[in-house]
Amino acid sequence: MNMDNIITDKTANDSMESRIRDVAQELFFRQGFAATSTTQIAKEVGCTQALVHYYYRTKENLFRQIFLEQIQAALQVVGESLLSQESFDAFIEQAISLYFDALTRNPQLPFFVLEELVNNPERRRYLRENFVKKPSYVMIYMQFEARLKHEQQAGRIARIEPFDLMMTIASMTVFTFLSLPMYQDLLSRTDSQVKDYILQRKREVIRMVKKILKP
Amino acid sequence: MNMDNIITDKTANDSMESRIRDVAQELFFRQGFAATSTTQIAKEVGCTQALVHYYYRTKENLFRQIFLEQIQAALQVVGESLLSQESFDAFIEQAISLYFDALTRNPQLPFFVLEELVNNPERRRYLRENFVKKPSYVMIYMQFEARLKHEQQAGRIARIEPFDLMMTIASMTVFTFLSLPMYQDLLSRTDSQVKDYILQRKREVIRMVKKILKP
DNA sequence: GTCTATATAGTGATAGAC
DNA sequence: GTCTATCACTATATAGAC
Numbered sequence: 356m357n358m359d360n361i362i363t364d365k366t367a368n369d370s371m372e373s374r375i376r377d378v379a380q381e382l383f384f385r386q387g388f389a390a391t392s393t394t395q396i397a398k399e400v401g402c403t404q405a406l407v408h409y410y411y412r413t414k415e416n417l418f419r420q421i422f423l424e425q426i427q428a429a430l431q432v433v434g435e436s437l438l439s440q441e442s443f444d445a446f447i448e449q450a451i452s453l454y455f456d457a458l459t460r461n462p463q464l465p466f467f468v469l470e471e472l473v474n475n476p477e478r479r480r481y482l483r484e485n486f487v488k489k490p491s492y493v494m495i496y497m498q499f500e501a502r503l504k505h506e507q508q509a510g511r512i513a514r515i516e517p518f519d520l521m522m523t524i525a526s527m528t529v530f531t532f533l534s535l536p537m538y539q540d541l542l543s544r545t546d547s548q549v550k551d552y553i554l555q556r557k558r559e560v561i562r563m564v565k566k567i568l569k570p
Numbered sequence: 571m572n573m574d575n576i577i578t579d580k581t582a583n584d585s586m587e588s589r590i591r592d593v594a595q596e597l598f599f600r601q602g603f604a605a606t607s608t609t610q611i612a613k614e615v616g617c618t619q620a621l622v623h624y625y626y627r628t629k630e631n632l633f634r635q636i637f638l639e640q641i642q643a644a645l646q647v648v649g650e651s652l653l654s655q656e657s658f659d660a661f662i663e664q665a666i667s668l669y670f671d672a673l674t675r676n677p678q679l680p681f682f683v684l685e686e687l688v689n690n691p692e693r694r695r696y697l698r699e700n701f702v703k704k705p706s707y708v709m710i711y712m713q714f715e716a717r718l719k720h721e722q723q724a725g726r727i728a729r730i731e732p733f734d735l736m737m738t739i740a741s742m743t744v745f746t747f748l749s750l751p752m753y754q755d756l757l758s759r760t761d762s763q764v765k766d767y768i769l770q771r772k773r774e775v776i777r778m779v780k781k782i783l784k785p
Numbered sequence: 786g787t788c789t790a791t792a793t794a795g796t797g798a799t800a801g802a803c
Numbered sequence: 804g805t806c807t808a809t810c811a812c813t814a815t816a817t818a819g820a821c
Contacts, residue, residue, distance in 0.1 A: 371787085386689060387602070387604065387685075387689055389601075389604040389605040390604040392813075393814085393815065393816090394813075394814070394815090402788090403788060403789080404815085404816090405787075405790095405816085405817080406786080406788080408815075408816060408817075409787075412816085413815080413816075414814095466684075466688050469681075470602075470685060472751065473748070474600075474601060474605065476755065479751065479755040480755070487756045487757075516774075519771075519774050522771070523742065525745065525749075526741045526742045526745035527738065529745060530740070530741035530744060530745050531741070533684060533688070534684075534740075536687065536688050536691075536694065537687055537688075540691065541697065556734075563782050566781060566782055566784075569781075586804075607795080607797080608797065609795075609797090617805075617806090618805070618806060618807080619797085619798090620798085620799080620805080620808095621804080621805060622797095623797075623798055624804075628798080629796095629797065787820105787821085788821075789818105789821100790817105790818085790820100791816100791818080791819105792816085792818095793814100793815090793816090793817105794814080794815085795812100795813080795814065795815100796812075796813065796814080797810105797811095797813100798809105798810085798811095798812105799808105799809085799810080800807105800808085800810095801806100801807090802805105802806080802807080802808100803804105803805085803806075803807100
């Protein structure tokens with residue numbers, strides 16, 4: 356069983372800088388910003404606390420870098436979902452499925468983003484300046500709006516405001532993952548039961564949204 | 571304008587103990603447990619930090635008392651909503667309306683409860699032992715389940731699992747308030763616009779759930 | 786680049802005076 | 804019941820040796 360030369364992690368970059376980043380992300384995800392210390396990060400990395408500050412100077416800097424990356428990745432998933440050229444029903448199904456799958460790979464992301472945006476008005480300002488105002492992100496929403504209006508004028512779907520449809524899909528998708536720790540713990544579910552539950556919930560959300568959109 | 575004798579707050583109890591409790595609740599709601607210190611609580615109350623510990627001994631004790639009260643109040647609202655003797659459609663409408671109104675009076679509650687349950691497995695255990703297992707709370711869900719099944723057998727509503735219906739209503743209701751700080755800040759809405767938005771969202775959620783329940 | 790050492794400040798909690 | 808004083812810890816951040 357000599358595995359000396361086997362590369363075990365496809366994306367592994369063993370520089371201290373990236374190891375600190377990765378450990379920090381894991382801890383921020385699990386515990387949030389306030390409850391995570393640079394001392395704890397250093398301990399789990401196996402370096403000194405000074406090194407964390409050497410690379411990122413402040414805990415806030417380290418956090419921001421991770422936060423920004425995660426928001427960008429999430430917005431990209433949303434952007435990509437809107438590229439679909441299928442029928443509107445198929446597009447909705449594909450989009451919801453894509454969101455569920457992306458969050459299944461990263462189930463702590465919704466809470467991580469929510470927590471920091473709710474608790475820190477400064478981060479909301481930061482998000483507004485860096486994303487919401489950017490033309491490319493405005494375009495994503497306008498594209499979605501235009502397509503919905505078009506389908507409605509053709510009489511293929513029911514009347515609903517684009518913002519309401521967006522909020523409805525976001526609610527049901529995001530809340531599934533926000534409530535996952537409670538689902539698992541309060542109902543004593545195994546990991547495999549949780550996986551089944553997510554799949555079942557995905558199907559059900561798709562079914563319900565389609566029904567809402569029926570003319 | 572002599573108002574010396576006017577009682578300004580109907581529930582005000584000016585004992586230090588309750589003032590500490592009230593300020594603590596406000597700060598825990600705004601910042602969460604980890605980001606709130608007993609020093610800060612004392613400063614806002616206008617007493618010394620030692621006094622906070624005199625009444626509640628530990629920060630965890632103080633938090634638990636507030637946390638428990640809030641969960642109990644929330645579960646009572648849910649319990650009351652199930653007492654309705656109206657038609658199922660009217661019952662659903664009434665229930666969703668009740669949840670929206672209760673949360674409008676306490677918009678930070680969903681995040682407060684969510685944050686502490688997600689970040690602290692010990693609090694989930696505490697919740698499971700004190701509520702989920704209690705016969706009275708099990709009964710609330712079984713009542714809801716029975717009524718739904720009954721309506722389905724009578725062919726008055728579509729087939730849907732009770733748990734799915736519950737999650738759907740919870741998703742759309744709770745997420746509205748979880749995302750409120752982002753809605754307000756990112757879209758630069760005034761308080762009065764936010765109030766309108768909540769009312770509009772309530773109507774829309776009721777409409778959608780009714781549509782989902784149509785046979 | 787990584788370490789040790791430390792400055793400075795804040796934390797939760799308690800002892801003891803009044 | 805409320806205060807002052809203090810303990811033992813931990814926090815972030817930096818200076819300086821190697």
